[in-house]
Each structure stands twice: as structure tokens, then as C-alpha cells.
Amino acid sequence: MSxxxxxxxxxxxxxxxxxxxxxxxxxxxxxxxxxxxxxxLFDAWLGDDIGLESFEPVITGLKxxxxxGTQIHFIPGNHxxxxxxxxxxxxxxxxxxxxxxxxxxxxRVLLLHGDTLCSRDLEYQAFRRQIQDPAKRPxxxxxxxxxxxxxxxxxxxxxxxxxxQKPLEVMDATAESIQQAMLEQSASMLIHGHTHxxxxxxxxxxxxxxxxxxxxxxxxxxxxxxxxxxAGFQPATF
Numbered sequence: 001m002s003x004x005x006x007x008x009x010x011x012x013x014x015x016x017x018x019x020x021x022x023x024x025x026x027x028x029x030x031x032x033x034x035x036x037x038x039x040x041l042f043d044a045w046l047g048d049d050i051g052l053e054s055f056e057p058v059i060t061g062l063k064x065x066x067x068x069g070t071q072i073h074f075i076p077g078n079h080x081x082x083x084x085x086x087x088x089x090x091x092x093x094x095x096x097x098x099x100x101x102x103x104x105x106x107x108r109v110l111l112l113h114g115d116t117l118c119s120r121d122l123e124y125q126a127f128r129r130q131i132q133d134p135a136k137r138p139x140x141x142x143x144x145x146x147x148x149x150x151x152x153x154x155x156x157x158x159x160x161x162x163x164x165q166k167p168l169e170v171m172d173a174t175a176e177s178i179q180q181a182m183l184e185q186s187a188s189m190l191i192h193g194h195t196h197x198x199x200x201x202x203x204x205x206x207x208x209x210x211x212x213x214x215x216x217x218x219x220x221x222x223x224x225x226x227x228x229x230x231a232g233f234q235p236a237t238f
Contacts (some may be wrong), residue, residue: 001036004238005104008224009038009113009193010217012079013148015054025222025238026061028039029086030068038193039077039113044156046148047141048086059091066092074098077113077133077194081132082140083133101185105232110187114194116174117181121166150224172197178212179205189233191215191225198223 008031011022027078028033042154043060045051052059066072074093076083088095102109115128130136143151163171182190182205190212198216202209213233216223226236 002176003033003104004030004226004228005036006211006224006226007036007111007191008218008222009198009215010040010078011037012040012043012218013055013058014043019055019057021222022058023061026058026065030067030070032070034071034073035065035074036075036111038075038114038191039098040193041074041077042080044152045080045082046086046152047082047145048084048090050148052086053085053092055065059087062091062093072128075111077224078115078128078132082137084141086210099181099185101142101187103199105227107189107233108185108187109189109191110182110185112181112190112192114173114192117176117177117192117194118171119174120129120170120172122163124171125205144210168197171195172208173214177178178214182210193217194201198235 013019013022025217027181042051042055062072072091072093074083075098077097088094096111100111102111107238115124118124122208140148171193178190181187188208188210190210193215195214196217196219198215199212199214201212201214203209203212211233213225213235215225221237223235223237225233227233
């Protein structure tokens with residue numbers, strides 16, 4: 001029996017934006033056996049109590065795709081790390097930890113959102129450790145809705161300002177972090193997003209050829225990496 005999968009990331013859905021292109025994509029995605037969303041599906045998920053209402057059409061589309069037989073796997077990103085159990089129940093998505101190793105097509109495929117690979121960005125890594133500290137999660141979610149929304153807007157504005165001021169090479173994944181992550185898992189392939197710098201990279205690691213796919217953001221056009229048993233892994237646009 002043949003198998004097919006699609007890997008995507010960085011859709012950055014905004015509740016005030018046009019959700020219909022992504023919902024339309026979900027309506028066609030049942031041709032895949034599995035859909036892997038590697039973070040930042042949402043530009044800001046401030047808790048299930050807010051997000052399930054704000055993104056109800058997307059949640060419904062995900063649930064319908066799951067009910068049609070496509071397995072949907074979700075690794076939270078730095079914009080939607082607050083997704084919780086209610087999101088998974090309502091959407092039909094299955095949670096995956098960052099750094100999941102997948103056996104597919106004879107490859108050991110390492111799946112990451114990608115922000116942990118940007119090790120030159122010391123300011124961001126310090127902020128990430130602070131904001132995503134599991135001990136802080138209940139405190140963040142206990143904040144009143146209006147306060148969470150205000151904090152979310154402030155953090156997004158600060159992030160845009162910081163991004164505009166940093167050199168691209170500081171915000172990109174480093175070769176050292178890429179190699180370390182792959183070596184730790186004996187991975188032959190790495191698929192990740194976050195950097196918004198799509199590419200397919202092949203290189204030698206410990207005497208063997210390995211592949212790295214960087215997933216494209218969906219700001220301009222939809223894309224990802226497709227897998228099927230005949231063609232293997234290929235970049236795709238749709």
C-alpha cells in the first residue's frame with residue numbers, strides 16, 4: 001500500500017486576515033495520508049479559550065480533514081506554543097514534540113520547528129527559554145483574556161522590530177546546530193521551518209550524504225515538502 005505525506009510550516013494565520021485560502025487547502029489535502037504541521041500555523045495562539053473561537057473555521061477544516069482519514073500531526077512553533085488539549089480535541093490534530101524522529105521512505109527524518117537551530121541569536125534563545133518555561137504556562141493562561149491579547153500584540157510588535165534590526169545570518173539556523181541535531185538522532189534528513197528561508201541542502205555528515213529541507217512561509221505562496229513512495233521527498237507548491 002502506497003503512502004503519502006505533506007510537511008508544512010509558518011502559515012501564520014491571523015484572525016483578522018483572510019483564512020479562506022488555508023481552509024481551501026484543507027479541503028484538498030485529503031489526498032495525503034498524513035499532514036505534518038511544523039509550527040506557527042497561527043500567528044498568535046493565546047490560549048484555547050481564545051483561539052478556538054477566533055479560528056473556528058480553521059479548526060472545523062482541520063477536523064473535517066482528520067475525519068476524512070488524513071492523520072494531522074502538529075509541532076507547536078514559537079507563535080503557537082500555547083495550544084492545549086482543547087485544541088487537539090477540537091481539531092483532530094495529534095501533538096508531536098519538537099525533535100520528533102520519523103521513519104519514512106527508508107530515511108530517518110528529524111522534524112523540528114526550527115527556532116532552536118538559530119543558536120547565534122542569543123537574545124531570542126534567552127527569551128524563548130523564559131517564555132516557554134513549562135512552569136510559566138499556567139501563569140500565562142491564567143491571565144485575563146484582554147491582558148493576554150494586549151501582551152500578545154506587544155510581543156509581536158517587539159518581535160517585528162527586533163527582526164528588522166538583526167542581520168539575517170544571526171536569525172538563520174547555524175551549521176553547527178543543524179549538524180548536532182542530526183547527529184544526536186542519527187538522522188539522514190532534517191525538515192524544519194521558522195527561518196522563512198526555504199531551501200534544499202545536501203551535504204556530507206560523518207561520511208554520508210544527508211538532506212535538509214527548509215519549509216517556505218505562506219506569506220506569498222503555499223508550499224511545503226511532499227513525500228510519496230515513488231518520488232520520495234520533493235519540494236512542492238500548491
